[in-house]
Amino acid sequence: MLTIATGNRAVADAVKAAKPGVIAAYPITPQTEIVEQIAEYVTAGDLDSRYIPVESEHSAMAACIGASVGGVRTFTATSSHGLLYMHEMVHWAAGARLPIVMANVNRALGPGWNTWAEHTDAFSQRDTGWLQVFVGTVQEAYDATLMAFKIAEDERVLLPVMVNLDGFTLSHITQSLDTVELGDFLPPFRLPHAIDTSNPLGYGPMTGPADYFRFRWDIERSMRDARGVITEVEREFAERFGRSYGPTEEYRCEDADVVVVAMGTLGKEAEVAIDRLRDEGVRAGSMRLRWFRPFPDLDLSGRDVVVIDRDYSFGFGGVVAHSLKSKTGIEPYSVIAGLGGQEVTYNDIADFVRNRHPGKEMWFGVSDHV
Amino acid sequence: MYEIRIHSRGGQGGVTAAKLLALAAFRDGKHATACPFYGAERRGAPVVSFVRIDDEPIKVYSQIHEPDLVIVLDTSIMDVVDVLDGLKADGTVLLNSAHPVAGCNGTCRHVDLTGIALAQNLVVAGSPILNTPVLGALAKVGIVTLPSALQAIREMFSDERNVKAAEAAYEELKI
Amino acid sequence: MSAIPKEEYLYKCTSACAGCSSSLCLRYVLKAAGPDSVLVVPACCTSVIQGIYPGTAMNVPVYNVAFAAAAACASGMSEAFAALGRETNVIVYAGDGGTVDIGIQALSGAFERGTNFLYICYDNEAYGNTGMQRSGATPLGARTTTTPGGKPTTKKDLDRIVEAHNPPYMATACSAYPLDLYKKVQKALSIEGPKFIHILAPCPPGWRYPTEKTVEMGKLAVKTGTWILYEREFGKLAISGPSKAAMKRPAPLEDYIRGQGRFKNLSPETLDLMRQQVQQNIQRLSREEAGVC
Structure with a gap:
């Protein structure tokens, strides 16, 4: 309905x-x-x-x-x-x-x-x-x-x-x-190790x-x-x-020189940014990471990657950026944005792409590239 | 994409008005999203809700910074909030007021939603219900069709007085 | 004792300490409950006593769960069985630390919600499994590894906390009176709703007395009025047989204290306070039973 x-x-x-x-x-x-x-x-x-x-x-x-x-x-x-x-x-x-x-x-x-x-x-x-x-x-x-x-x-x-x-x-x-x-x-719920008093087991x-x-x-x-x-x-x-999903949702990635990787609603907002960038002649695409565990295999070779992390691991870096780096070997431009509900618009995301510095990290609105 | 910002106070129905508007637009066959911007949930505090209507699926989640239409359900908010902030040059303002309000640029319209609600005895916990009459006013402005506005109201509320109030607002608003 | 079934649900291959009274209690609890029962066990001595994977000394399913989680886990299990139309007994068997300290929130929640289960706290008055650190149930003056000078505060009155939830059935018991415990478990399981039994379970290594004195230690706790056996059905108090006589003429408290290393070098003031507490407790329960509150 x-x-x-x-x-x-x-x-x-x-x-x-x-x-x-x-x-x-x-x-x-x-x-x-x-x-x-x-x-x-x-x-x-x-x-x-x-x-x-x-x-x-x-x-x-x-x-x-x-x-x-x-x-x-x-x-x-x-x-x-x-x-x-x-x-x-x-x-x-x-x-x-x-x-x-x-x-x-x-x-x-x-x-x-x-x-x-x-x-x-x-x-x-x-x-x-x-x-x-x-x-x-x-x-x-x-x-x-x-x-x-x-x-x-x-x-x-x-x-x-x-x-x-x-x-x-x-x-x-x-x-x-x-x-x-x-x-x-x-199917009806079936747990092979459900409690059964006729077969008394010790659990844990x-x-x-x-x-x-x-x-x-x-x-x-x-x-x-x-x-x-x-x-x-x-x-x-x-x-x-009739609705299909996968480990990621890719948008205009096929010929992209630069791909924005983000999660949740920022991953959808990124698609609007991609349209704007394409209008400017930038061959950009976006990849919304849906499954985080198990972590999917990502094919991003040969592209610039901009990762937007709505999270942070203090003393280490953006969790998605570093997960991606360890899985693909790519040094992304790591943007930390949207913490605590910080407003991030498609214009901001387009700016992340325009001003990208692969291998660097930037806290949106707070720090320069570090 | 048509972007609408609704200003109200917590408990006045601005959030529900946004949902109703999105539902009406949806019944018109459009794509629509409605999103409140919350702080803590408390009565009387200024609340902003956003509605987007488009022919294409809407992927934008960020707030509306340059609205096409601003709705003010409680004009006392105008003393503390710049409700016209970012309003497009050709934008429209719809005020819940029996009279024109000074300092309102753009195309400014007003209709006494409170009076309409009270005339229908649409009052909950001492507050007049504004979210259903405002749908009638929005239909008059042309944001949604009147049949869809009334259908949306009927889907969400069983009390027919809500429909009557919307119809009254449709009649009373002068274009 | 002829009424007690011969079937065993706790085999003689437990990893319990010599003289362990809580495993003795568990044996009678399970005899009363029968085979269509599940034990939910938070971290406590019973986590160890049941045996090491893949072996088990238990002949009913045992669900081991995190320290603070027993009552809540049992809530979910009880509701699952209700959804499936099964009448399996859900019994939490938890130590005092897991009950009066870390588990009390979940316990309170489960009782407030009216969960259909039996919660049994076997109370050895300290964190026994980890080598006798003080718990909220450790009595005044008792030495533990974290109260080397004796506990400066009194034992938390768990029963009055549980009582405040108005459960349909609650009782106290003691390992030295297994028939009394057996009957109380049977009665508890015949009633719908949240039931509670608080068992005093003397602990030789923790209380520092010789293992063969476990039964005697429980008897002395009751005879001195330190531990009073009673039942409370729908709020109505009934003092149990062994405590009736003890409350009229309690044995000297020193009889109970003397044999326990944990009470060594008690100051006369502390002993006096302990005596007062015993008297107050006897008085309060006697007056309540007589209807003169």
Whole structure:
């Protein structure tokens, strides 16, 4: 059905379609609309889920862990400090091989209090064993959330998936949304290691180095296998519902001399900048990085690359710029922009391209090339 | 692309007005986005919302700096916020006011949305509802069609008085 | 004791310390709960006692979870079972640190939400698993590795905190009275909603007494009135048999203190304070049971 919705509403609608058995909910700006909307669906009887209004994000993820291993599909949503507060359990969920889906509405971290978009919250969880996808439109928030359940629950993966959307910029924007009739796209939830009292197992007891090490390798092996599963699921989604996605979204890249790499809404805004640059005769393209874990293979050889990081690893650099550098060997022009909701327009992005200094880093509006 | 900036105070319905406008434009077959610019959620604080309407898909997420149309739901904001900032030379201003307001350049129009809401007894928690009558005024200005404006209102609200208020604003606004 | 089933759910291959009373309690808890039960265990002695992967001493599923997370994890599991129409018992078995300190927020949340589960805190009055550091449940005067001069503050009154959540059932128990514990677990599991049992679990290495005195130590805790056994069903207090007599004529507190290395060199003032506390506690519960609050 074609309608309009906010990014938050789109996530809630995808959750309604996926019908989790248990949803743990704790409010935090700018995610709150998701858990509010889901509460409305559950209260109205439109969604037959057990809704646990937990007292903290740590408990939200703990409840999802208990519910998932109990044998049902589970969902929660968070943001920023909420994500960091549950950090311990974020690790636990992946280590326990539980296909939990969580929406994270990307938001800056205090102090000072700032509720606007930034990606540092999600990147702080990049080593937890969660798959991470970043979306750029309301429609994609809906589609990616649906696909997240299927990818996570695939027996070749059995890892949790975090769907990331930019705080306010995407969570609160209203755009068109085409909701789907899911049919049998999502199979019934099946967890091979769900708790079964007729087969009493010990879950996560004391484990020696040899077994522990093997379990970690199992996670990495599944993370590698996840690339293929993601492609399969995205292909099936495209066949069924007509919208296709991949590890990246490329725009006018074919003949580009310079490519802007960005994530989330900045990746869409970049496309407008590319059109402006093309009008000026600059052969520019953009590449919106959708999947961050597992990190995709990128083909950017022979081009200048401008990376916009809405995040920072202090004492090191922009997380995306350095990930890209380590994976491709390319020395990008690293632009740090949009932290704490800093306004970045397509004109600004076009300027980044015009004034690029490969190998240098620049904090937009704050520092010169360093 | 047609860009609209809505000024209101928290609780006056500016954010919903933006959503309604986007929905109406969407029902007209256009692409539209509506985005509030929030600080902390508190009543009475000045709030800005942005609406973009275009024939092509809209990829811009940044704020609107050079609007084609500025809507002011509460003219008392004009004492503290420069609502005309960046308004295009041929831009339009729509004010919720029974009278013309001094210092408004460009094409300035006014309509008493508050009076219309009160006449329909459209009041929630002591505040007149402005977000539905303003849709009627916007239809008159030609931003969306009246049928789409009324359809959008009906999709979001079941109370028919909202439709009546929009129709009244459509009639009352002088072009 | 004839009523207690012979089936064992805790095998004799645990990694518990000699004289461990908490594993003794767990044996009776599981006998009362039966095979359609799941244990949720945060970091505590039971994390170790259950055995090392791939072995396990447990004959029910055990879900190990992070320190602060037991009650919340059990909430999710309980709701999942409800969604699936299963009536499996969800039982948290947590130490005092994981309950009165780091886990109290999740505990409070789960009780406020009315989670259908049984939360058991086995209380050895310190962080035993990590070598006896003080917890909020460590009593006044007790020496631990982080209170080498004796704990200067009193034991956190966990039961009154739980009581403030108005659970349908809560009780205290002690490892020295396994039949009493067994009956309380059975009763708790027959009631819908959040249930709580607080077990005093004497700990030979932590309290510094000889291993063979574990049962005696529990009995002395009850006989001196230091630990009072009771049940509270829908708010109504009922003192349990062994404590009824003890409360009328408590044994001298020194009988309990004397045998424990952790209370060595108590000052007369501290001992006096401890005595006052025991008396106050007895008085408060006696008055409440008699309806003269």
